[in-house]
Amino acid sequence: MRVCGVDMQEFSGRVAVITGAASGIGSALARQGAAEGMKLVLADRDEGALRALAGELRNRGAGVLAVTTDVAVPDQVAALADTAFDHFGHVDLLFNNAGVLISGYSWERSIEDWQWIININLMGAIHGLHSFVPRMLAQKTPGHIVNTSSLAGLLASPLMGPYTVSKQAVVALSETLHYEFESIGAQLGVSVLCPGPVATDIAESGRARDLAGAVPDDASQQMLGYLRAGIAAGMAPAECAAKVFQGIRDEAFWIFTHEEFKPGYAARCDSILSGRNPHYEPFSI
Template sequence: MRELSGKVAVVTGAASGIGRALALRFAAEGMTLMLADVDPGGLAETALLAGDTKVLTQITDVSDEESVLHLADSAFGELGAVHLLCNNAGVFQGGHLWTRTREDLVWVLGVNLWGVLHGVNAFVPRMIEQDTEGHIVNTVSVAGLFAAPWAGGYAVSKYAALAASQALAHDLIVSGSKLRVTALCPGAVRTRINHSERVRPLDLALAPDALPAGSDDLAAQERIDAAVGEGMDPAEVAGMVVDAVREQRFLLLTHPEYEKSLRLQTETLLSGGLPGLRA
């Protein structure tokens, strides 16, 4: 889909970070926007920053199927079509895999995996029915390619999101659809993902005394704080996404060094070894 001007984009997780950067870049490209998030203040700020572009906003919990279906109904009902869907909402929960509680995993998988699946199920059938060019961008993560310590639950959600993206891309091709897919795998980016707890639902929250003895949450938090602080500007990522959509590129890596790491990991796995930590 080379021409973006005059088309409609839907972006979840649009209140900050990569989602906000995507929204502003799409606005600059002349697109109409439907923006969604659970943060009403941040969502309103993004809409304001988009300037004169037509922008609709809707509070949406992507982990909830009905909420996403309502978003799709609003987008198609009020804007008439959707050409670019960005399943971008995501949260981070650190810690060793064996210390993660059911509540941790339900929350992370609900947003990072089910958010993608709900977006696909709510939007893609109607996008196919439009019979126009279109694109789906799923924000995965480099954690969907390289599993690392202190982020087991997050990696599980992101590996699954990558698998969903790849399966979707193949399904669209074999069905003869004009839609294409990009799996965005960013590394460190200056977002607010290191403060994901701010949007954690109360029904999945844990009291401090419910954390496992010797909890590793602090170590995980320090690691992601450092990574985010040194990360890439989200606007740069948004520019890469626009290029990937125009080029119909499936896998989008934000950092060139990941290509070498991915090749090395594949070679190590084929030899039966455990891949080392990504540099």
């Protein structure tokens, strides 16, 4: 019996809401959604970049709504949902994608830094679920939710505490939702996107905080430099978006962009099952 993750083969005419749509993976999802004939609700806190993307996609004939939104603020996500449902009447695909990244020793990043990243990366997705899922369930039509986690959602590394914690929680949230949708026989499916390096601006997202607060120590600077280089050389966002749409079509819960990190996931499982203490092996990104 098919209990969830239903019939998302045809995207044309369906409505997608994308957070973090103004850059990187989000804008690539928007471009692919437009190419698939979807109607789009684009949300980001960067109003200028959001407007520019909306203009580009409208020029290509897509039905697009741009809603400036900070996903860390529950009322703004609720307003985003109201606007989307008022305008298009339904929402079929929700991408909880907005995210930010900082580096630093867990005990040295301030409580405000921890709250900042968790409020965006984790609470942003939770705000999305709260505002959209009840109405998507009530539609009683097939729908799907994609939560963007990360390679870091499955593998911890030093100097990445707040980011890793937020992204592992997004994996747990997504698994929970999957079981919940199964248990109620919902027509909604869920996927968790765990990208490896994709060439976007993510490594710059904490720069303003680093400048405003304590300057990160040498180890954090080194980690950021390593991340910047790996991300700059990463997969094209359009390729990542294509894998996401294929994953939805395949009803895949796990959406990976890079196979080469799977041995790392296996090593983590082995550490758990064997009882051996984990040992960090720097992975090349």
